[in-house]
Amino acid sequence: MIADRSVFGDDHPPQELLHREPAVAALTRAFEPATHGDRADDVLIAGPSGVGKTVLATHTLGRLQQRADIHTAYVRALDQSAAGIVRNVLQELGADPAMNTPLEDLCLALDERVDRPTVVVLDEASELPRSDALARLDDVPLCSWVAICHEPTDWLARVDDRVRHRVVGREVVLDRYSVDELADILEPRVRQGLRGDPVGRDQLERIADTVAGVARAGIQTLLAAAEIADERQHSRIRDADIEDGWPRAQAWIRESNLESLPFHHQLLYELIRRDGPLRGGALHRRYDEIADDAYAGRARTPVQRRARRDQLAKLREYDLIECEGSGRGAEYRVCDASIRSPYEVAVPPGQ
Numbered sequence: 001m002i003a004d005r006s007v008f009g010d011d012h013p014p015q016e017l018l019h020r021e022p023a024v025a026a027l028t029r030a031f032e033p034a035t036h037g038d039r040a041d042d043v044l045i046a047g048p049s050g051v052g053k054t055v056l057a058t059h060t061l062g063r064l065q066q067r068a069d070i071h072t073a074y075v076r077a078l079d080q081s082a083a084g085i086v087r088n089v090l091q092e093l094g095a096d097p098a099m100n101t102p103l104e105d106l107c108l109a110l111d112e113r114v115d116r117p118t119v120v121v122l123d124e125a126s127e128l129p130r131s132d133a134l135a136r137l138d139d140v141p142l143c144s145w146v147a148i149c150h151e152p153t154d155w156l157a158r159v160d161d162r163v164r165h166r167v168v169g170r171e172v173v174l175d176r177y178s179v180d181e182l183a184d185i186l187e188p189r190v191r192q193g194l195r196g197d198p199v200g201r202d203q204l205e206r207i208a209d210t211v212a213g214v215a216r217a218g219i220q221t222l223l224a225a226a227e228i229a230d231e232r233q234h235s236r237i238r239d240a241d242i243e244d245g246w247p248r249a250q251a252w253i254r255e256s257n258l259e260s261l262p263f264h265h266q267l268l269y270e271l272i273r274r275d276g277p278l279r280g281g282a283l284h285r286r287y288d289e290i291a292d293d294a295y296a297g298r299a300r301t302p303v304q305r306r307a308r309r310d311q312l313a314k315l316r317e318y319d320l321i322e323c324e325g326s327g328r329g330a331e332y333r334v335c336d337a338s339i340r341s342p343y344e345v346a347v348p349p350g351q
């Protein structure tokens, strides 16, 4: 039944970006100055995981590149310092700065390199307000950015005034899709990725409803249902295949989310997986007890509580952990204890 698995991957660009017309129009307006050789406006894209924030940015920039002489750079900002981000932008623009180049020199190199409108997509930018990377990019006359985060209010409250003024009031906030919309989005994946006519519209709507309008979850559930139908030798996908496909898809998404995170997040996850449910205070104490051993021999060093709180928020956004209650009584547990960190994260036993 499955003709081409790659059609279901995040990196498979959809031919059409359905049901995001207002968002595409807002981005296109922000990029318009670049078509005249000027600096584009900065943009903040926000919304829950898997609703198409990244594909909105890449798709709209792809279209822009067809009609304007611009450069684009894509950088995952998660857990990166300002120097790391500027270095990645330079690499995306074809330069090869040495690892230990100081931030000031990297910024000078960027200033020299950017000779036409350049739009930098900063994905996974929830923690970006901690660094001055945005201000550094803003210092380069033709360089603008698109930051992608989950929670716009909190993000805007944490950036400095200069950055806030550039994007406030023009945020592009994406919501989950309706059942009808997501079923429309699934149809081309069926045509391109599956053989024959294996699934009806009502079942696509069933999938869309099951995953509450999250595109990535819908696409993965469709794939998982097709895989299960194959295993059961069904010639068409049945409702039971969809029902069993959803947990399989959830596990795939969680595994891939966890794999994409840095060591800091992996360690917190493994601590909660092994010792959870854990209250916030107990979790931080356990972290402090084991951190030196856990980080031994790594380039990274243990992080402060404030950064850990961001990392816990990220684990929750990615549906890897859940938190019951609030404040001091809040208790953390993993969503699926069978999902383990792909890193060799040795969590030493408690003392």
Ligand SMILES: Nc1ncnc2c1ncn2[C@@H]1O[C@H](COP(=O)(O)OP(=O)(O)OP(=O)(O)O)[C@@H](O)[C@H]1O
Pocket (backbone or CB within 6 Å): 008, 009, 010, 011, 012, 013, 014, 016, 017, 018, 019, 020, 047, 048, 049, 050, 051, 052, 053, 054, 055, 056, 185, 215, 216, 219
């Ligand atoms: N309107 C759409 N049309 C076609 N495909 C879509 C649409 N919206 C989302 N998708 C697909 O859904 C998947 C997830 O999208 P994307 O990676 O852009 O989500 P995201 O919001 O950036 O997620 P995260 O916050 O976890 O990074 C991708 O395969 C993407 O192509």
